[in-house]
Amino acid sequence: MxxxxxxxxxxxxxxxxxxxxxxxxxxxxxxxxxxxxxxxxxxxxxxxxxxxxxxxxxxxxxxxxxxxxxxxxxxxxxxxxxxxxxxxxxxxxxxxxxxxxxxxxxxxxxxxxxxxxxxxxxxxxxxxxxxxxxxxxxxxxxxxxxxxxxxxxxxxxxxxxxxxxxxxxxxxxxxxxxxxxxxxxxxxxxxxxxxxxxxxxxxxxxxxxxxxxxxxxxxxxxxxxxxxxxxxxxxxxxxxxxxxxxxxxxxxxxxxxDAEGASKDIRIEVVNAATEDDAVEVGRSIARNNLLKCAIHGEDPNWGRVLSAIGTTKAAFEPDRLNVAINDVWVCRNGCVGDDRELVDMRYREVKITADLSAGTESAVIWANDLTAEYVHENSAYSS
Amino acid sequence: MxxxxxxxxxxxxxxxxxxxxxxxxxxxxxxxxxxxxxxxxxxxxxxxxxxxxxxxxxxxxxxxxxxxxxxxxxxxxxxxxxxxxxxxxxxxxxxxxxxxxxxxxxxxxxxxxxxxxxxxxxxxxxxxxxxxxxxxxxxxxxxxxxxxxxxxxxxxxxxxxxxxxxxxxxxxxxxxxxxxxxxxxxxxxxxxxxxxxxxxxxxxxxxxxxxxxxxxxxxxxxxxxxxxxxxxxxxxxxxxxxxxxxxxxxxxxxxxxDAEGASKDIRIEVVNAATEDDAVEVGRSIARNNLLKCAIHGEDPNWGRVLSAIGTTKAAFEPDRLNVAINDVWVCRNGCVGDDRELVDMRYREVKITADLSAGTESAVIWANDLTAEYVHENSAYSS
Missing domain, CATH: 3.60.70.12 (L-amino peptidase D-ALA esterase/amidase)
Known part of the structure; x- marks a missing residue:
């Protein structure tokens, strides 16, 4: 069609x-x-x-x-x-x-x-x-x-x-x-x-x-x-x-x-942001964090890397009021360890990361992929 | 000591x-x-x-x-x-x-x-x-x-x-x-x-x-x-x-x-920038471009990815006055193809990228690494 x-x-x-x-x-x-x-x-x-x-x-x-x-x-x-x-x-x-x-x-x-x-x-x-x-x-x-x-x-x-x-x-x-x-x-x-x-x-x-x-x-x-x-x-x-x-x-x-070499599609939902711009800035910072993208590839619910990515932005938030869920398990609450990370099931291709800034009512969704050896191979083995 | x-x-x-x-x-x-x-x-x-x-x-x-x-x-x-x-x-x-x-x-x-x-x-x-x-x-x-x-x-x-x-x-x-x-x-x-x-x-x-x-x-x-x-x-x-x-x-x-999983150390020299801040912004944009980092890993003098990274910055430059050298071979002149890319020898660990903005007299050096399957492995196989 x-x-x-x-x-x-x-x-x-x-x-x-x-x-x-x-x-x-x-x-x-x-x-x-x-x-x-x-x-x-x-x-x-x-x-x-x-x-x-x-x-x-x-x-x-x-x-x-x-x-x-x-x-x-x-x-x-x-x-x-x-x-x-x-x-x-x-x-x-x-x-x-x-x-x-x-x-x-x-x-x-x-x-x-x-x-x-x-x-x-x-x-x-x-x-x-x-x-x-x-x-x-x-x-x-x-x-x-x-x-x-x-x-x-x-x-x-x-x-x-x-x-x-x-x-x-x-x-x-x-x-x-x-x-x-x-x-x-x-x-x-x-x-x-x-x-x-x-x-x-x-x-x-x-x-x-x-x-x-x-x-x-x-x-x-x-x-x-x-x-x-x-x-x-x-x-x-x-x-x-x-x-x-x-x-x-x-x-x-x-x-x-269908992104090159990807094994996971990551849906990043930033919620309770002060402004939509803040939500987008935080979402992109998470989306571009190579260490986090590797962790998602390894099915490791590494929320520390999410917080680390949030921390590089200018968005309104207090570090001790940040909450992070991975596939709906709130592994980080109030900037600290939250629910048991063993509860997170990351076997499927789609992975959802929710970042709650506790700073307002705005939100945004950013889509990203994981970082894989196949991505490196596709982009190093030939010119494109 | x-x-x-x-x-x-x-x-x-x-x-x-x-x-x-x-x-x-x-x-x-x-x-x-x-x-x-x-x-x-x-x-x-x-x-x-x-x-x-x-x-x-x-x-x-x-x-x-x-x-x-x-x-x-x-x-x-x-x-x-x-x-x-x-x-x-x-x-x-x-x-x-x-x-x-x-x-x-x-x-x-x-x-x-x-x-x-x-x-x-x-x-x-x-x-x-x-x-x-x-x-x-x-x-x-x-x-x-x-x-x-x-x-x-x-x-x-x-x-x-x-x-x-x-x-x-x-x-x-x-x-x-x-x-x-x-x-x-x-x-x-x-x-x-x-x-x-x-x-x-x-x-x-x-x-x-x-x-x-x-x-x-x-x-x-x-x-x-x-x-x-x-x-x-x-x-x-x-x-x-x-x-x-x-x-x-x-x-x-x-x-x-000694960066995790790296096989190349990339020295990015940005020269003839209007300001030092411009030079640093351009250098960082090049340093963070995953596609370029993969190309360097593959010993591919992919200057198009350098230009693409420069183009995302707010630095002062005209696209048709950009020059790029990789290991001193000017593979891009005036925003177009320059010297023969076959002349570029990238066998050694250190790779030098020179980005000439033709916009002033300031400069900066940023150091980066390539992106490798080993980096992905080190950062996906265990929490850190």
């Missing part, structure tokens, strides 16, 4: 030869209208890949006709030539789709940083992808954007006569602002660009921005939302926001579940 | 039975005077162990007669009882040293968080350590403070008639402000407490505070500097500061060289 679950969209995913392995590496998503409203959120890394710089400009117009996505090369740190390559990609897509200009074509890339894209393969690939476009092509598009992902990720939310669907890739370098993720969401609801933008920012703030697999922020993160208006329905704002949030949350959870 | 290299000090290291392994676990360092001036720097973690809270109070008086240090237990997150245990330790030391009060005795602990110390073993241990005090006991004291350290760490700088010496422990949880490190420095120079404090802060700022093995900040970090005045010499301030800095730099380098 993916990006073609909503009416008015077609998509394709092909092997253009960008990846030496011959695996699918080029996706095309086309909005057939009648509307072409769009919104986008991009990495906050100041070292931005060429396609991010390009697509940020495209999105300023609030209209997107198509998105070209490639795996097999990030086109980041490639200088003026890299930007020209992105521009040429958009030009090629505009040409083959007929009647459109490059300024309506967003581009997204993922893969190794610092290498030029093989344009002699990519540009013919755009032609072939356009020829393969189908209203059932969403699955193939989702497959073509994978890098080290072991599965492709899609999600759909259908409401009263309209749908939000999407695809995502990302398996490492996941950290707020955003992860190394490429996400394309589509909807056939008739929603104008400003409302799309608001829905998308609201959704990413509490979903993709709260996924922190390994603390590393990418140069290429891109999340796009395209609206065709093909259902003829303009849903109430809150209802639309909820559907976008649901799809984003589902895709974000799938990203964490 | 260690803490007894300077005149006026005696020390001991014994096995008190705190560690189940029966290894040495209790050290005592005594300043025999004639002066007892002292300065201290402690963790900036807001979750502080009982001995840190205690010793911070002791140091406010500017005089320290003795330091009791134990491995085998951090006495952190142990509540009011933990503080009472630290107090009792200081009382016991004051009693056996005769003629002193607990308020002159600093205490430092390292080991697992959240467990009460076995006081029935620790207090008799203090008596036995006092009986074992020797002017040649520095080595044994350095051995007794080890936790997962594979070697003990000492350093001595002798100048014209006076000496600064010291010992350190720490092999993980090393991060600014400070590492999980216990350090005791001694000198026979006749220097008053304010000048000791200034020398120690200046030295730690550019040495221990710039060691970032795994980004994790401890609850117990303590660095103490004790001056006996036994040489009768008051050196010029700059000369004294330099000697303290030399010993701190040497000990900090030894800590990085």
């Amino acid at each position: 993916s990006v073609t679950a909503a009416q008015g969209f077609s998509a394709a995913g092909i092997a253009a030869g960008i990846k030496e392995s011959g695996q699918p590496d080029l996706a095309l998503v086309v909005n057939r209208g009648p509307r072409r409203a769009a919104a986008g959120v991009f990495t906050s890394n100041r070292v931005k890949a060429a396609p991010v710089l390009w697509s940020e400009q495209v999105l300023k117009g609030g209209e997107v006709t198509a998105v070209v996505l490639n795996s097999g090369g990030a086109n980041a740190c490639t200088g003026p030539q890299g930007f020209q390559d992105t521009h040429a990609t958009a030009e090629k897509a505009a040409e083959v789709l007929e009647g459109h200009s490059a300024g309506e074509i967003a581009v997204a890339s993922t893969g190794l940083i610092g290498l030029p894209l093989p344009m002699d393969k990519l540009l013919p690939g755009v032609e072939r992808a356009a020829a393969a476009l189908s209203e059932h092509g969403g699955e193939k598009a989702a497959i073509a954007i994978r890098t080290t992902d072991t599965v492709h990720k899609t999600s759909v939310a259908t409401r009263g006569g309209w749908t939000v669907g999407g695809m995502a890739k990302g398996a490492g370098m996941l950290a707020p602002g955003l992860a190394t993720m490429l996400v394309v969401l589509t909807t056939d609801a008739d929603v104008a660009a400003p409302a799309l933008d608001s829905a998308l920012r609201d959704a990413t703030r509490t979903t993709f921005d709260r996924v922190d697999s390994d603390g590393c922020m990418s140069t290429n993160d891109t999340v796009l939302l395209l609206a065709s208006g093909a259902s003829g329905i303009t849903p109430p704002g809150e209802e639309f926001d909820e559907a976008v949030r649901t799809v984003c949350a589902d895709l974000a959870r799938q990203l964490i579940g | 260690s803490v007894t290299a300077a005149q006026g000090f005696s020390a001991a290291g014994i096995a008190a039975g705190i560690k189940e392994s029966g290894q040495p676990d209790l050290a005592l360092v005594v300043n025999r005077g004639p002066r007892r001036a002292a300065a201290g720097v402690f963790t900036s973690n807001r979750v502080k162990a009982a001995p840190v809270l205690w010793s911070e109070q002791v140091l406010k008086g500017g005089e320290v007669t003795a330091v009791v240090l134990n491995s085998g237990g951090a006495n952190a997150c142990t509540g009011p009882q933990g503080f009472q245990d630290t107090h009792a330790t200081a009382e016991k030391a004051a009693e056996v040293l005769e003629g002193h009060s607990a308020g002159e005795i600093a205490v430092a602990s390292t080991g697992l968080i959240g467990l009460p110390l076995p006081m029935d073993k620790l207090l008799p241990g203090v008596e036995r350590a006092a009986a074992a005090l020797s002017e040649h006991g520095g080595e044994k004291a350095a051995i007794a403070i080890r936790t997962t350290d594979t070697v003990h760490k000492t350093s001595v700088a002798t100048r014209g008639g006076w000496t600064v010496g010291g010992m350190a422990k720490g092999a993980g949880m090393l991060a600014p402000g400070l590492a999980t490190m216990l350090v005791v420095l001694t000198t026979d120079a006749d220097v008053a407490a304010p000048a000791l404090d200034s020398a120690l802060r200046d030295a730690t700022r550019t040495t221990f505070d710039r060691v970032d093995s795994d980004g994790c900040m401890s609850t117990n970090d303590t660095v103490l500097l004790l001056a006996s005045g036994a040489s009768g010499i008051t050196p010029p301030g700059e000369e004294f500061d330099e000697a303290v800095r030399t010993v701190c730099a040497d000990l900090a380098r030894q800590l990085i060289g």
Whole structure:
């Protein structure tokens, strides 16, 4: 279903030869209208890949006709030539789709940083992808954007006569602002660009921005939302926001579940914080603590490392009022040893850490992964 | 030599039975005077162990007669009882040293968080350590403070008639402000407490505070500097500061060289920064990037991950003016691919990363380690 679950969209995913392995590496998503409203959120890394710089400009117009996505090369740190390559990609897509200009074509890339894209393969690939476009092509598009992902990720939310669907890739370098993720969401609801933008920012703030697999922020993160208006329905704002949030949350959870080398998915709930910002800061500090991530891997309910991570933040709290539960066992109460750590069952993939700051009523959830020898292997044995 | 290299000090290291392994676990360092001036720097973690809270109070008086240090237990997150245990330790030391009060005795602990110390073993241990005090006991004291350290760490700088010496422990949880490190420095120079404090802060700022093995900040970090005045010499301030800095730099380098599970020591030089703060921020961001740490482990000169880490900071720079060298080969020039990465030889333990921000004239050096399967194993297979 993916990006073609909503009416008015077609998509394709092909092997253009960008990846030496011959695996699918080029996706095309086309909005057939009648509307072409769009919104986008991009990495906050100041070292931005060429396609991010390009697509940020495209999105300023609030209209997107198509998105070209490639795996097999990030086109980041490639200088003026890299930007020209992105521009040429958009030009090629505009040409083959007929009647459109490059300024309506967003581009997204993922893969190794610092290498030029093989344009002699990519540009013919755009032609072939356009020829393969189908209203059932969403699955193939989702497959073509994978890098080290072991599965492709899609999600759909259908409401009263309209749908939000999407695809995502990302398996490492996941950290707020955003992860190394490429996400394309589509909807056939008739929603104008400003409302799309608001829905998308609201959704990413509490979903993709709260996924922190390994603390590393990418140069290429891109999340796009395209609206065709093909259902003829303009849903109430809150209802639309909820559907976008649901799809984003589902895709974000799938990203964490497929993080490179991970054996545990860690749900970090920070509760009773003075402010939501405090809750997020504490959650991220816990999520990024390598010693804790190792302990979780070893199924060791090491709450001391949680307290140690909380202690590095500026959040409001008193050390002797901190409580920590691991899988609902309150192993730390009032900053000291609490219930018997032997009661904690950590055999399952999902592990929940609850950090109670006893400082207010705000809360936040951050998702992280454990740190494993496999993560080290995947990220040391080859360039990515 | 260690803490007894300077005149006026005696020390001991014994096995008190705190560690189940029966290894040495209790050290005592005594300043025999004639002066007892002292300065201290402690963790900036807001979750502080009982001995840190205690010793911070002791140091406010500017005089320290003795330091009791134990491995085998951090006495952190142990509540009011933990503080009472630290107090009792200081009382016991004051009693056996005769003629002193607990308020002159600093205490430092390292080991697992959240467990009460076995006081029935620790207090008799203090008596036995006092009986074992020797002017040649520095080595044994350095051995007794080890936790997962594979070697003990000492350093001595002798100048014209006076000496600064010291010992350190720490092999993980090393991060600014400070590492999980216990350090005791001694000198026979006749220097008053304010000048000791200034020398120690200046030295730690550019040495221990710039060691970032795994980004994790401890609850117990303590660095103490004790001056006996036994040489009768008051050196010029700059000369004294330099000697303290030399010993701190040497000990900090030894800590990085013995970091848990590390196979590489990474010297990160950030140059041509607009401010020193910018240089330090960028250096730390590079030091904490797990993907880069994995790449260095794999001897992969992955400069894209360096740029990606720089891009997450607020430092002044333009992406297209960034240059990166790995072991002096400029693999990234002007934000793009530079010299051939095949020229980079990464076979040796020490790896140098130079990040040129092209934004000013300031610089900083941060030391880090690679990320290895052994690190994961050491920190997941047992509690620490």
